[in-house]
Amino acid sequence: MSNPQQLRYSKEHEWLSGAEDGVSTVGITEHAANALGDVVFVQLPEVGDSVTAGETCGELESTKSVSDLYSPVSGEITEVNEDVVNDPSLVNSAPFEGGWLFKVRITDEPADLLSADEYTAFAGA
Incomplete structure (x- = not known):
């Protein structure tokens, strides 16, 4: 498992x-x-x-559980990925590409990303 170097990450795994x-x-x-596991909603x-x-x-529901979705920054939502809403399996198959969740206009970014x-x-990933 490889985490793209150009991204920043939260401790909530976003x-x-x-x-x-x-x-x-x-x-x-x-x-x-x-x-x-397999995200279904x-x-x-x-x-x-x-x-x-x-x-x-937001929330992510899988065959195992329901998990809260956390925002890594403060801001205003400018776009949501309707492809993921219609096909939640994209979260599993392409988490760093087609499985993105939303876009946000940042008003505040925490220093702990x-x-x-x-x-x-941190994640052992």
Whole structure:
């Protein structure tokens, strides 16, 4: 399992892309996707919603459990991945590509986001 170097990671196992025009993409890590098992339902925030770093903003339901989805940053949702809503298995099959969850215009970014190497050490992934 390889965590892309260009991303930053939260201790809740979300990843965050670098901001383009102040907007970053958010998803869950491969480690989290594997721990969840087969994802069968995704509840995401809606476009225009405000999210707060470290707080829940949705849910991921798998064949094993229901897990909260946390936002790694504070900001406003600008886009949700409808492909994942329609085909939740993308979270498992392509967590760093087609399985992204939402895009957020960042208003505040916590200082405790991890680099890929730090996340790998933290998660044992």
